[in-house]
Amino acid sequence: MVQHVWSVNELGEWLAAVRIDPAIFDLRPDYCAGLMVVAGISSGPSDTDSDQWLQAADSCDIDLDDVHLEHWRDAYRSFGAKPNRTRPSADALSRRAEKNGLPRINKITDTYNAISVLQRIPIGVENLDAFVGPARLVRADGTEQFDTTNDGLGVAEHPEPGEPVWRDDTGVTCRRWNWRQTPRTAITDTTANALFIVDALGPDAHQRAAVAIDTLRTALATGTPSATRYIDTAD
Template sequence: MTPAPEQCRTTTLTITVSDEVRSLAPGFTPLAVEAHGLVNGPSDENSSALLDDATRRLAARLGGRAPHEDPHVAARDMYTAFGAKPSRTRNSAEALAGRALTDTGLPRINRLVDLCDAISVPHLIPVGGEDTDRIRGAMRLVRSTGREGFPTVAGGETVIEHPEPGEVVRCDDESVTCRRWNRRQGTRTRLTEESVNAVFLLEGLVPTTPAELGAAATELADHVEKMSPGVRITLRGPE
């Protein structure tokens, strides 16, 4: 259901990274692309073509190597700092890259989610999308206390999980929106076919450079403008 007009965000979203998270990953570089006035909908030929092209670009980049052998993905080893096993807790970029190289390929979700995946895969950078009309207050990347709620679905039913203490999570004033840094997004703020305002979060760990992250963000913004003529876009770092 589309949020009521009084619920829609009209101001710039505040996004912060806690000192605790920065101490885990020196050189961590986040970048946000905030967009207002989007036109989303079911996956179509254009979004499918972007995903196919992303798969081809990934295969050329890897040259027969596995995704985890790329230096950008190897940075996942820092996940051990908050108790996650990198071989089991793959970030979203590595998980998508693995799917892209299988016979089934990348999933088709909706145009905006397809675009996120089409940028994430060839750049091997986690790219998350959040519906800003469903975000409450500021967004923060923090280490969990273990008491925060995480709305998700299990067995077709809505359930509330709780992150492990110390786990890196993204949250707003209401709940956790993404667990294990950028591995698993919740249901409350995910992008749907009705989403008209969103923030796309690109995250780079060393050796990803600010220039590489900026190139991925610019590519994403260019495609957003093509998909949604008249959209208002802002690119910025965290506060």
């Protein structure tokens, strides 16, 4: 994959094109998306810095009845999903941290997984160079394609009608808001340009998304060029 050299203006223009369907706010008026794109991010294998974040998450006092996790379970129920079967990402990570500890994957993934658990907020990271057109959050009609794997083999699935999905011009990049990402846009040890998506709910959603973005920026030492945007009303 050819990695584009992004300027600050290009990052800002890409973010400005991100859209959230008004139907999402009809479903949850308290939703806020915190978005950050970073060019030239420091990626690579797990290191001592990311391991410190994981240790903090593994040793924190995890309350699975936390109100912020409950917001997401309620959101999943609102579009027909069963959160005890397909869990919101922050819920699934919190349970994993409490039971066996978080896995060591790579520097970026380890860090954002840990922050997600510590702040009880869903965070996703995508390879910006893998996107075809801008990202948008919509309620699926059921015809969209979601490329994933099953038993190590590539398969194409389709979301349920009405399911919130992040997508680009090619297909779905993440199902059920933040449940499962496609390998097509997944980050790796060599990812150079990244899109961070923070999904927040509740009366303090914008503030919580901003705190998570600031924490990510500091933890990953994300320098320039980068751009940040928050969307908490329908455009």
